[in-house]
Amino acid sequence: MTSKLLLFHTVRHLRWEQIVCRVAARLRKIDATSVPTPALARWSRAWAGAVYKLPSLAPDDTWTFLGESHRVEGVSDWNNPVWSKLWLYNLHYFDDLDAVDAHARRAQHQRWVTHWAADNPAPLGNGWEPYTLSLRIVNWIKWLSTDPAPQPAWLASLALQVEVLQQRLEYHLLGNHLFANAKALVFAGMYFSGERAQGWLEKGLAILDREIQEQFLADGAHFELSPMYHATLLWDLLDLLELAGCREHPALRNRVGVWRENVGCGLAWLASMCHADGEIGFFNDAAFGIAPAPAQVYSYAECLDFAIPMMQRPAERQVRLTRMASSGYARIDWAEAQALIDVAKIGPDYLPGHAHADTLSFEWSLHGQRVLVNSGTSQYGDDAERQRQRGTAAHNTVVIGGENSSEVWAGFRVARRAYPIGLTVAATPAEVRVGCAHDGYRRLTGRPVHRREWLASPRELQVTDTLFARAGDAVAYFHLHPDVRATIVDGVVRLQLKGAETVSLRFEGGVPTLSPSTWHPRFGESVATTRIVVPFLAAKLVAVMNW
Secondary structure (H helix, E strand, O other): OOHHHHHHHHHOOOOHHHHHHHHHHHHOOOOOOOOOOOOEOOOOOOOOOOOOEOOOEOOOOEEEEOOEEEEOOOHHHHHOOOOOHHHHHHHHHOHHHHEOOHHHHHHHHHHHHHHHHHHOOOOOOHHHOHHHHHHHHHHHHHHHOOOOOOOHHHHHHHHHHHHHHHHOOOOOOOHHHHHHHHHHHHHHHHHEOOHHHHHHHHHHHHHHHHHHHHHEOOOOOEOOOOHHHHHHHHHHHHHHHHHHHHOOOHHHHOOHHHHHHHHHHHHHHHHHOEOOOOOEOOOOOOOEOOOOOHHHHHHHHHHOOOOOOOOOOOOOOOEEEEEEOOOOEEEEEEOOEEEEEEOOOOOOOOOOOOOOOOOOOEEEEEOOEEEEOOOEOOOOOOOHHHHHHHOHHHOOOEEEOOEOOOOEEOOOEEOOOOOEEEEEEEEEOOEEEEEEEEOOOOOOOOOOEEEEEEEEEOOEEEEEEEEEOOOOOEEEEEEEOOOOEEEEEOOEEEEEOOOOOEEEEEEEOEOOEEEEEEEEOEOOOOEEEEEEEEEEOOOEEEEEEEO
């Protein structure tokens, strides 16, 4: 497809608000004139929220992000073109101010905050982009709230950052970016006092009121359908609740009930999307180490008097289905295993930037060990590796005609996309059946449809893929966790788990082979592994796992 058609099929899903605001943002001239620093508000107590980030600033002033380390030695290094854009964004976030043992680095932090304010004139460079501003503003305020006598230069810089952010709110993107913008405005409105601070507060709360209703679904999921971003947004809500305790303000107090309700539902959804190892499944953009781990989210929530949901195992020789109807995911539990199933849309139509072409994929764990895994996410950007990781072949599902089920392109864009159709579910204690199709391949010659059914019974999972109006070659992929060893004996795949457990995987309607692949559990990380590749011999392929 030509780039013009890809762009058309991408843009046609956008809201008018996004289009208008994108044009306006290009035409708007940012007023970066220094503003009078508002007076500080009185907090009932200093910030005492939980932390999850590991230190990124070493004693020798080396910064480490995404597995990559650099020393910032001059003004130009804040926007060094040799270093990746995402690395530079992390540098400007100042997450180390809100990291483990941050108090031990306070003198170092004071020096770097001073450097940043002097070296980064508004509104130029990575540090003045709205998402970067949003994260840094919150980090600075958490840090400054513990300082009884913050330097005037820091406060003046902070006030200017908030003023620039208010002019650059990301209505053209919406989603988690706009939520982060609003959170920063609320923090600023609570840290400072006076008319200007009140304006920041009112704007931030108005956005949150709208976006919480829009972004959190009835089953608790964040609507971008990435477990990683879901954990991030839950942490944001917990931070807002902690802020309400630091600054007793009626505007926050009146919203605490709604925020707590969304956190409660969100905790339940997060638990449903985790494996028995306690970590998230890899659907859409997802990796470890970017968002807080589920255990860290639960710990923070417990400090704020939330009950933590627990996924109870079914009895031996039984299976159980959990449906997340609003978000479109499903979960099957055995006493010793779990399957996380994607029968969802790729995300909101107007915001698919973190989507992968992973419709009808699934992950599976046994005895606390991941066995079948989606490939994860090791990088952003728009290069070939980013496209491969977003592609259908990097997930446990079916590729037809060598095409992706959704047309992911340019790093964060999607043109024509797959929609789930015909979902069916049935469950008894002895058997769970989930079936769904998608229409993502109907754009191909012959308008083929892929339907998949998962049939779970004690110590067995059967996955049946059926192609209707088949056109072109079809291949099913099953990606193994790096700790799983695979051999093929007489056409049956034998899987050896790290704990000595074994799984047999046999196929009807296709002959399996093994090929090298990679798994990406963290940004900047690529781990060698193996995938099972099964070309279809007919219109139906059946995979049966026994353990």
